Amino acid sequence: MYELRDIGVERGGRPILADVSTAIRPGRFTVVLGPNGAGKSTLLKVATGELAPDRGLALFEGIPLSAIPPRALAERRAVLPQSARLAFPFTVFEVVRLGLDCRGGISPAMRRQAPLAALEQVDLPGFGPRRYEALSGGEQQRVHLARVLCQIGEPVTDGTPHYLFLDEPTSSLDIKHQIGTLEIARRFAQAGGGVLAILHDLNLAAAFADHLIVMRRGRLVAEGAPQEVLTDALVEDVFELPLRVRATPAGDIPFVLPQSGVGQALL
Amino acid sequence: MESTAMSVGTLPLGAVHGDRSSLGRVALLMLLAALAVVAVLSLGVGPSGLSAGQVLGILANGPTAQGTHAGDVLIVWQIRLPRMVMGALVGASLATAGAVMQGLFRNPLADPGLVGVSSGAALAAVSTIVLGQTVLAPLVWFLGSYTLPLAAFAGGLVFTLILHAIATREGHTSVATMLLAGIALGAFAAAATGLLVYISSDQQLRDITFWSLGGLSGASWTKLAAGGPIMLLVLLAMPALGRGLNAIVLGEAEAFHLGISVQRLKRMAIFLTAAATGAAVASAGVIGFIGIVVPHLLRLPMGADHRQLLPASALLGAVLLLLADMLARVVVAPAELPIGIITAALGAPFFLWMLLRNRGVVGD
Numbered sequence: 001m002y003e004l005r006d007i008g009v010e011r012g013g014r015p016i017l018a019d020v021s022t023a024i025r026p027g028r029f030t031v032v033l034g035p036n037g038a039g040k041s042t043l044l045k046v047a048t049g050e051l052a053p054d055r056g057l058a059l060f061e062g063i064p065l066s067a068i069p070p071r072a073l074a075e076r077r078a079v080l081p082q083s084a085r086l087a088f089p090f091t092v093f094e095v096v097r098l099g100l101d102c103r104g105g106i107s108p109a110m111r112r113q114a115p116l117a118a119l120e121q122v123d124l125p126g127f128g129p130r131r132y133e134a135l136s137g138g139e140q141q142r143v144h145l146a147r148v149l150c151q152i153g154e155p156v157t158d159g160t161p162h163y164l165f166l167d168e169p170t171s172s173l174d175i176k177h178q179i180g181t182l183e184i185a186r187r188f189a190q191a192g193g194g195v196l197a198i199l200h201d202l203n204l205a206a207a208f209a210d211h212l213i214v215m216r217r218g219r220l221v222a223e224g225a226p227q228e229v230l231t232d233a234l235v236e237d238v239f240e241l242p243l244r245v246r247a248t249p250a251g252d253i254p255f256v257l258p259q260s261g262v263g264q265a266l267l
Numbered sequence: 268m269e270s271t272a273m274s275v276g277t278l279p280l281g282a283v284h285g286d287r288s289s290l291g292r293v294a295l296l297m298l299l300a301a302l303a304v305v306a307v308l309s310l311g312v313g314p315s316g317l318s319a320g321q322v323l324g325i326l327a328n329g330p331t332a333q334g335t336h337a338g339d340v341l342i343v344w345q346i347r348l349p350r351m352v353m354g355a356l357v358g359a360s361l362a363t364a365g366a367v368m369q370g371l372f373r374n375p376l377a378d379p380g381l382v383g384v385s386s387g388a389a390l391a392a393v394s395t396i397v398l399g400q401t402v403l404a405p406l407v408w409f410l411g412s413y414t415l416p417l418a419a420f421a422g423g424l425v426f427t428l429i430l431h432a433i434a435t436r437e438g439h440t441s442v443a444t445m446l447l448a449g450i451a452l453g454a455f456a457a458a459a460t461g462l463l464v465y466i467s468s469d470q471q472l473r474d475i476t477f478w479s480l481g482g483l484s485g486a487s488w489t490k491l492a493a494g495g496p497i498m499l500l501v502l503l504a505m506p507a508l509g510r511g512l513n514a515i516v517l518g519e520a521e522a523f524h525l526g527i528s529v530q531r532l533k534r535m536a537i538f539l540t541a542a543a544t545g546a547a548v549a550s551a552g553v554i555g556f557i558g559i560v561v562p563h564l565l566r567l568p569m570g571a572d573h574r575q576l577l578p579a580s581a582l583l584g585a586v587l588l589l590l591a592d593m594l595a596r597v598v599v600a601p602a603e604l605p606i607g608i609i610t611a612a613l614g615a616p617f618f619l620w621m622l623l624r625n626r627g628v629v630g631d
Contacts, residue, residue: 045520048524050520070526072526073526074526084521087374089566089570098517101513102525112284112286115286127285128286
């Protein structure tokens with residue numbers, strides 16, 4: 001479990017995060033919501049150990065993140081970046097295989113098979129020999145998802161849960177692959193792993209998350225199950241737009257039609 | 268890359284899956300064979316030409332063999348062999364240092380020669396030549412024949428550290444700043460070297476000219492004993508950087524996510540680059556373009572997996588420098604050209620041609 005206690009981060013005297021306390025638990029699909037500049041990516045950076053907070057404690061299994069070597073962290077969690085430009089020409093296969101390099105005990109057969117299996121999983125079969133830079137943005141995003149899946153392996157090994165951190169994993173994807181990607185993340189959480197994803201689509205967040213974290217101006221303003229958190233009042237307060245929240249007829253999944261806000265967002 | 272996949276049709280793994288590691292292994296074996304051939308040839312080329320068979324015979328009989336060809340034995344064992352080993356080590360060091368620096372800065376244009384590291388090493392080397400009997404006399408007394416290689420190493424290291432400090436802010440290294448700072452540092456080193464040239468004696472001036480143009484003509488077992496072990500150790504240590512440099516291709520944050528200790532990788536890469544460049548400059552002066560042409564040439568067919576790119580760069584760097592040295596000995600025989608003139612005259616147009624042909628590969 002990841003624990004964040006009273007996290008504060010400043011940049012040039014300006015607070016980016018202030019008094020943020022939350023936990024990332026195994027078996028749970030946690031989604032972070034919030035407007036641009038709310039501190040979502042910074043929160044993810046603190047949780048992955050990439051950024052040491054100026055204030056507060058960031059703990060993984062009770063140990064401060066800063067005290068855990070990068071290699072040990074990488075064996076327990078993988079991080080999907082928003083986008084990554086490669087400095088040199090790699091094939092898709094080679095990019096995906098980078099995910100295996102931090103893991104010990106990989107057999108040569110697995111080094112060939114695991115990347116191919118991961119590419120199948122993200123609906124990019126046969127893309128191995130293609131040049132990464134020649135792919136579309138959405139395809140590149142899925143290549144990195146395959147790399148991250150290679151790195152993390154099973155959601156749980158020997159009773160030890162693994163974690164996925166996804167920074168806007170659906171930002172470049174078509175609707176089929178948005179849902180496919182979130183299905184992969186949900187299965188990972190249902191199998192006992194932990195997932196933290198940053199999303200902008202309130203409907204996808206409501207449909208897939210077990211747990212929502214809503215942020216605004218560097219602070220955590222609401223946390224809980226989607227049904228409890230997504231209300232007219234909260235959405236209007238956080239996103240500064242009077243959107244109407246409804247529930248699907250079949251279940252109790254909340255949804256928001258952007259149409260209810262058309263003409264109201266004056267920039 | 269499509270053409271790469273096509274050309275390795277006989278290697279099903281590479282063609283089908285995009286895994287070029289078997290292609291890389293074949294390339295390494297071919298380069299190793301090429302180095303063996305070129306090494307033997309370079310022992311035969313010169314005013315008293317020897318066939319490959321004669322060379323191998325002389326090598327097999329050892330340095331103390333008696334007989335009718337005592338002169339040839341002396342030439343091969345005491346003049347050409349140390350020169351060949353020195354040339355191979357210098358070429359390998361320069362090419363590998365280039366590949367490591369390009370990986371670290373995530374830019375195919377980074378090169379110890381272009382960003383002023385070689386100039387820093389040369390400045391330190393020239394300083395020990397000109398000031399060795401006066402200001403730096405205690406240093407020379409203390410370090411003996413190791414003064415020059417160690418000074419060149421220190422010069423390269425100091426310039427690399429300054430460069431890195433200038434180009435890095437909040438953990439992010441700006442490549443544009445680095446290249447521009449490198450040009451400024453190179454100009455500063457040139458000015459300081461110019462000042463030393465101005466106050467130098469005739470004999471010192473001759474030595475300095477050697478440093479600025481580069482050459483293997485001064486190679487001997489004694490000189491090899493000073494710079495050789497540094498280059499050999501660095502070459503053996505460099506492949507350990509391969510995994511980290513692969514991860515850093517994605518970016519520094521991504522490399523950390525993949526389990527790489529980025530700061531430690533940077534420190535090791537900078538130290539090894541400075542050591543390789545410093546030792547190479549100390550042994551053979553400033554030789555340009557090997558560090559930038561060799562890794563680029565290799566990335567086109569075999570890809571950028573540093574675990575194979577680094578040893579392949581070492582091998583091809585050695586091959587190319589030995590070829591350049593043979594050319595330098597033959598072109599104006601019985602005299603010889605400084606090797607730096609050859610590598611620059613051939614390397615610069617070749618590099619421009621590669622840039623024009625592969626604009627997309629180099630990036631922005």
